[in-house]
Amino acid sequence: MKELKKLTRIEELTELEAQAELRYLAKEIAYHDSLYHEKDQPEIDDATYDALRQRNTAIEIKFPHLIRPDSPSKKVGYKAAPGFAKVTHLTPMLSLDNAFTEIDVIDFIERTRRFLNLNSDAIEIIAEPKIDGLSCSLRYENGFLKQAATRGDGEIGEDVTENVKTIKKIPHHIPYTDIVEIRGEVYIKHSDFNELNSLRTKSGEPQFANPRNAAAGSLRQLDARITATRPLEFFAYGYSKYPSNLKTHLEGLERLKEWRFPVNPLIELCPSINSILSFYKKLETLRVGLDYDIDGVVYKINTLALQQRLGNVARAPRYAIAHKFPPEQAQTILENIILQVGRTGVLTPVAQLTPINVGGVIVSRATLHNEDELKRKDIRIGDHVLIQRAGDVIPQVVKVLNPDRPDRSMPFEFPDVCPICESYIERLPEQAARRCTGGLYCSAQAALRLKHFVSRDAFDIEGLGAKHIEHFFEQGLLKTPIDIFTLEARDRNSINSLATREGWGLKSAKNLFSAINNHRHISLERFIYALGIPQIGQTTAKLLAYHYGSYPQWKMAMQKAAEGQEEECQNLLSIDGIGPSVGEDLLSFFKERHNIEILEKLEQHITITDSISPTLGHSPISGKVIVFTGTLTTLTRAEAKARAEFLGAKVAGSVSSKTDYVVYGADAGSKADKAKELGIELLTEDQWLALIQQVD
Ligand code: IVH
Numbered sequence: 001m002k003e004l005k006k007l008t009r010i011e012e013l014t015e016l017e018a019q020a021e022l023r024y025l026a027k028e029i030a031y032h033d034s035l036y037h038e039k040d041q042p043e044i045d046d047a048t049y050d051a052l053r054q055r056n057t058a059i060e061i062k063f064p065h066l067i068r069p070d071s072p073s074k075k076v077g078y079k080a081a082p083g084f085a086k087v088t089h090l091t092p093m094l095s096l097d098n099a100f101t102e103i104d105v106i107d108f109i110e111r112t113r114r115f116l117n118l119n120s121d122a123i124e125i126i127a128e129p130k131i132d133g134l135s136c137s138l139r140y141e142n143g144f145l146k147q148a149a150t151r152g153d154g155e156i157g158e159d160v161t162e163n164v165k166t167i168k169k170i171p172h173h174i175p176y177t178d179i180v181e182i183r184g185e186v187y188i189k190h191s192d193f194n195e196l197n198s199l200r201t202k203s204g205e206p207q208f209a210n211p212r213n214a215a216a217g218s219l220r221q222l223d224a225r226i227t228a229t230r231p232l233e234f235f236a237y238g239y240s241k242y243p244s245n246l247k248t249h250l251e252g253l254e255r256l257k258e259w260r261f262p263v264n265p266l267i268e269l270c271p272s273i274n275s276i277l278s279f280y281k282k283l284e285t286l287r288v289g290l291d292y293d294i295d296g297v298v299y300k301i302n303t304l305a306l307q308q309r310l311g312n313v314a315r316a317p318r319y320a321i322a323h324k325f326p327p328e329q330a331q332t333i334l335e336n337i338i339l340q341v342g343r344t345g346v347l348t349p350v351a352q353l354t355p356i357n358v359g360g361v362i363v364s365r366a367t368l369h370n371e372d373e374l375k376r377k378d379i380r381i382g383d384h385v386l387i388q389r390a391g392d393v394i395p396q397v398v399k400v401l402n403p404d405r406p407d408r409s410m411p412f413e414f415p416d417v418c419p420i421c422e423s424y425i426e427r428l429p430e431q432a433a434r435r436c437t438g439g440l441y442c443s444a445q446a447a448l449r450l451k452h453f454v455s456r457d458a459f460d461i462e463g464l465g466a467k468h469i470e471h472f473f474e475q476g477l478l479k480t481p482i483d484i485f486t487l488e489a490r491d492r493n494s495i496n497s498l499a500t501r502e503g504w505g506l507k508s509a510k511n512l513f514s515a516i517n518n519h520r521h522i523s524l525e526r527f528i529y530a531l532g533i534p535q536i537g538q539t540t541a542k543l544l545a546y547h548y549g550s551y552p553q554w555k556m557a558m559q560k561a562a563e564g565q566e567e568e569c570q571n572l573l574s575i576d577g578i579g580p581s582v583g584e585d586l587l588s589f590f591k592e593r594h595n596i597e598i599l600e601k602l603e604q605h606i607t608i609t610d611s612i613s614p615t616l617g618h619s620p621i622s623g624k625v626i627v628f629t630g631t632l633t634t635l636t637r638a639e640a641k642a643r644a645e646f647l648g649a650k651v652a653g654s655v656s657s658k659t660d661y662v663v664y665g666a667d668a669g670s671k672a673d674k675a676k677e678l679g680i681e682l683l684t685e686d687q688w689l690a691l692i693q694q695v696d
Pocket of ligand 1: 093094095096128129130131132133134135151184185237238298320322
């Protein structure tokens with residue numbers, strides 16, 4: 001990053017200095033705009049960027065005759081990137097002016113009041129969370145989603161229609177036939193972001209720095225199939241031009257909800273300045289618990305006639321302002337780097353920090369992600385570092401603040417053996433991660449696997465918390481999941497029974513045993529998830545459970561595939577959503593003799609119930625295996641798949657003798673041919689729609 005200049009007070013700036021600084025700021029802001037928008041790799045945080053822009057505006061106010069033709073205040077955003085077709089927005093996608101203090105907000109209301117010559121009490125404001133994603137404009141014609149575009153430079157954006165069509169929450173048709181452009185924010189949830197980053201680590205790809213960059217990087221993919229694999233979400237917040245019969249912004253939002261757009265649930269109507277400011281404070285506290293990033297509150301004048309009268313100035317409307325939150329960043333010292341062993345043996349370097357308050361939360365640890373990240377940022381013990389946190393996202397080290405200090409320590413070296421069990425550490429080819437090879441022998445892994453096994457989405461044994469597991473593990477009472485179900489019987493024969501131990505009594509021991517006994521029945525999808533196989537999260541576990549239906553069928557199929565039986569391998573990979581890498585992890589699990597032994601012993605203690613996909617009782621396609629091929633006209637593939645699964649069908653990626661229907665659109669190729677060959681029923685898109693319409 002370039003050094004920021006030492007600032008002279010605006011009042012003391014000479015004309016020559018002002019001119020030089022405006023030149024510098026134009027260049028600097030353009031540089032950061034390009035890093036942020038085109039490369040999705042910002043070097044400075046939002047607050048520092050905002051400060052640059054504020055300084056530029058302040059100098060321009062004092063020296064209006066020095067405003068440059070390339071001034072950042074004249075530009076809305078950034079240039080559309082090469083590689084995408086260009087799209088001209090119906091009306092420009094504007095930016096928002098920022099308020100940083102309550103005084104700025106009061107000024108905004110006052111300004112508005114003066115402009116309209118109204119009493120400020122007569123002005124209703126809608127307060128909305130400012131979502132920290134990237135803005136997107138969706139054009140509907142005759143009710144159909146015709147075009148989706150990024151903001152670009154505000155006038156011209158990038159055509160990301162195909163990419164946007166993969167976002168499940170965005171409707172493909174709306175009950176409105178005039179041309180309309182819906183504006184909103186594409187974002188990624190924290191939980192999905194963390195999962196996406198750990199998947200990327202597994203596959204050796206660099207991690208995204210934050211959810212906003214992940215959303216931008218995912219939406220602006222030249223290949224929409226990649227976008228389709230990313231967990232993009234959307235909040236609609238406005239229009240290029242409101243439909244003509246609406247009177248207020250709030251009605252506009254209601255209309256968006258009626259059309260099935262996701263609209264943020266926290267939006268409020270604020271009738272007074274006080275209610276605006278308390279909304280801001282409320283949101284500041286709620287922010288920590290939200291599953292998505294917000295970086296402030298947007299205030300908008302509710303009455304559309306007033307919005308119209310207010311109009312725009314340069315790059316922003318006069319009827320709205322963004323009240324930004326202070327940055328959740330702080331500087332501290334990195335005291336040590338430790339290695340954490342995960343459930344699957346992956347070693348994650350973690351920074352131990354001098355504790356520091358970041359946006360109201362004391363942070364003493366931050367993830368360093370992996371070895372490559374550590375090297376790329378050249379983070380060393382003893383460094384002064386900038387850290388940041390956003391909502392649920394694990395705190396991160398943004399960068400080293402004093403990389404040129406002469407007495408820095410040496411770069412961190414990964415050890416050759418696991419810090420917990422001393423097993424050899426491997427670095428898998430093509431993966432950024434290093435992994436302890438100790439497996440169940442490694443106590444860190446074994447205890448974490450047990451915790452996962454009893455966790456809420458797995459066996460859900462509430463009485464057996466993390467602390468109990470650690471304790472029982474240290475005491476040698478629990479080593480494998482089987483031990484959980486034999487605990488009571490072993491305890492009965494023990495001279496040192498649980499009820500007599502410190503911190504336990506007859507009642508608590510009895511409660512624990514009944515909690516375990518109440519969970520001896522489990523559905524197949526939960527059971528598969530409980531096994532903690534790398535890459536088999538809840539979604540994949542469900543896919544497997546719905547596909548194979550019962551535990552014996554699943555186990556047999558997995559064992560056959562692990563032995564290399566071609567048909568079962570194909571069958572596994574035919575499941576839409578299961579790729580070769582997931583398949584490999586699954587089969588590695590079944591290739592391990594001791595895993596099969598654990599399964600066989602577990603079977604004696606528990607009952608695994610069959611899985612039936614969420615069926616509508618009268619659905620004509622429930623339980624059927626469907627393959628989609630070619631381009632469908634009324635639905636995207638993702639939508640068709642979701643609909644079919646909702647109606648209880650299984651959607652497969654390839655045609656086999658198990659396929660019931662092949663639905664074909666335009667340009668259907670080999671899959672349709674194969675269906676004909678195998679005598680499988682082929683349906684046109686219309687026939688398919690007619691079939692599923694029966695249950696609508
Ligand atoms: S209204 C003309 N509402 O903030 C006003 N914007 O700096 C258009 N944003 O580019 C924006 N949440 O990407 C509006 N509830 C919200 C928003 C929001 C996030 C983004 C949007 C815009 C940027 C303005």
